[in-house]
Amino acid sequence: MTFLGVLNFRYFLFVWLLAGIFAAQDLCASEVTVKKNQIGDGIYQFTCSSDGYVPNGNSVVIVNDSDVLVFDTFTRPSAARLVLAEIRKLTNKPVRYVVNSHWHPDHWSGNEVYAQAFPDVEIITTEANREHMLNAANAWPPMFKGDLSKQESDFENEVSTGKLSDGTPLTSQRRSEHQARLQQERDFVTEMIAVHRTYPTLTYVDHLTLWHGGREFRFISMTGDATATTVLYLPKEKILMSGDLFAFPEPYYTPPLSQHLASLRRLAQFDVDLIVPGHGPAWRDKEYLNREADLFDSIIQRVHAAERQGLVSVEQVQKAVNVDELLSKFVQNDQELKDFAEYLRLDLLSMVENAYREGRDGEKFPY
Numbered sequence: 229m230t231f232l233g234v235l236n237f238r239y240f241l242f243v244w245l246l247a248g249i250f251a252a253q254d255l256c257a258s259e260v261t262v263k264k265n266q267i268g269d270g271i272y273q274f275t276c277s278s279d280g281y282v283p284n285g286n287s288v289v290i291v292n293d294s295d296v297l298v299f300d301t302f303t304r305p306s307a308a309r310l311v312l313a314e315i316r317k318l319t320n321k322p323v324r325y326v327v328n329s330h331w332h333p334d335h336w337s338g339n340e341v342y343a344q345a346f347p348d349v350e351i352i353t354t355e356a357n358r359e360h361m362l363n364a365a366n367a368w369p370p371m372f373k374g375d376l377s378k379q380e381s382d383f384e385n386e387v388s389t390g391k392l393s394d395g396t397p398l399t400s401q402r403r404s405e406h407q408a409r410l411q412q413e414r415d416f417v418t419e420m421i422a423v424h425r426t427y428p429t430l431t432y433v434d435h436l437t438l439w440h441g442g443r444e445f446r447f448i449s450m451t452g453d454a455t456a457t458t459v460l461y462l463p464k465e466k467i468l469m470s471g472d473l474f475a476f477p478e479p480y481y482t483p484p485l486s487q488h489l490a491s492l493r494r495l496a497q498f499d500v501d502l503i504v505p506g507h508g509p510a511w512r513d514k515e516y517l518n519r520e521a522d523l524f525d526s527i528i529q530r531v532h533a534a535e536r537q538g539l540v541s542v543e544q545v546q547k548a549v550n551v552d553e554l555l556s557k558f559v560q561n562d563q564e565l566k567d568f569a570e571y572l573r574l575d576l577l578s579m580v581e582n583a584y585r586e587g588r589d590g591e592k593f594p595y
């Protein structure tokens with residue numbers, strides 16, 4: 229998913245929240261909290277269920293012989309500070325390495341917290357990813373502000389018409405709920421505008437291996453929902469951190485789908501006991517990973533078949549692909565995915581467009 233896609237998702241979700249449709253997925257919790265899950269000897273997965281941006285982001289803390297490595301640092305510095313407080317309860321060793329899987333803001337906006345507490349910290353990422361960070365960072369404050377002003381005008385509209393977007397009356401209870409959510413959104417945007425962007429200090433191109441502190445860390449550059457994403461593999465512990473190559477419940481994507489598919493197939497070859505995705509729970513098997521790869525595969529095959537049958541426009545191809553059939557195959561009986569199905573359907577349509585463009589070398593033919 230592109231950064232713009234994430235913003236659209238947040239706006240889309242906000243509208244749903246305002247309409248009371250999706251209250252269970254409250255992304256705008258007033259208090260940011262993180263949950264700790266020990267996943268190995270000295271290895272902890274921290275999940276931030278609701279940070280005001282995207283759900284269930286993961287940050288992994290790995291305690292070594294004499295220091296600590298942190299993989300990804302969340303959207304909000306306040307969430308990274310909570311993880312740092314937990315690290316201090318676990319150990320008095322300093323954080324020596326921070327790793328940023330990719331440039332989307334939910335994976336590195338907390339870097340400043342570690343750089344302030346540990347001035348000698350090295351921040352590791354790929355060379356291309358660091359470039360993306362430098363190029364993208366200035367776009368965010370105005371985009372977050374724009375997102376907020378859309379939400380403010382929707383709320384003003386509700387108040388002036390006395391109606392929700394679906395035409396139902398705005399009750400006093402709904403009004404105060406929406407007002408509270410809007411305030412949480414303002415708090416989120418205020419924090420994001422104040423982020424001191426802190427960039428990686430150590431970059432690599434294809435892969436990098438660090439033998440350190442009794443562990444072997446293999447950093448591998450792969451294309452996921454961002455190009456040159458860092459995947460971290462610990463061969464002895466058989467733990468893989470995938471960044472957003474792999475996420476739950478939403479399979480994020482941006483670059484050509486076939487490149488992302490190739491990465492998922494490659495991940496499926498790793499000898500692992502545990503996969504920590506960019507978002508969502510850690511997985512002890514590869515079933516969902518393979519399900520996501522199979523979904524991408526089916527979309528690419530169906531799109532190319534439709535193109536070769538003579539369909540020209542994206543809309544024609546989207547119709548021919550039969551997204552609903554693929555969606556039910558993907559969702560299966562998983563309640564969390566079922567709850568998310570309406571949004572996943574939009575994702576699938578957008579994946580079809582992605583594969584359509586890739587099949588025609590980036591072109592979207594006018595029709």
Ligand SMILES: [Zn+2]
Pocket residue numbers: 282285332334335472506507
């Ligand atoms: Zn993410």
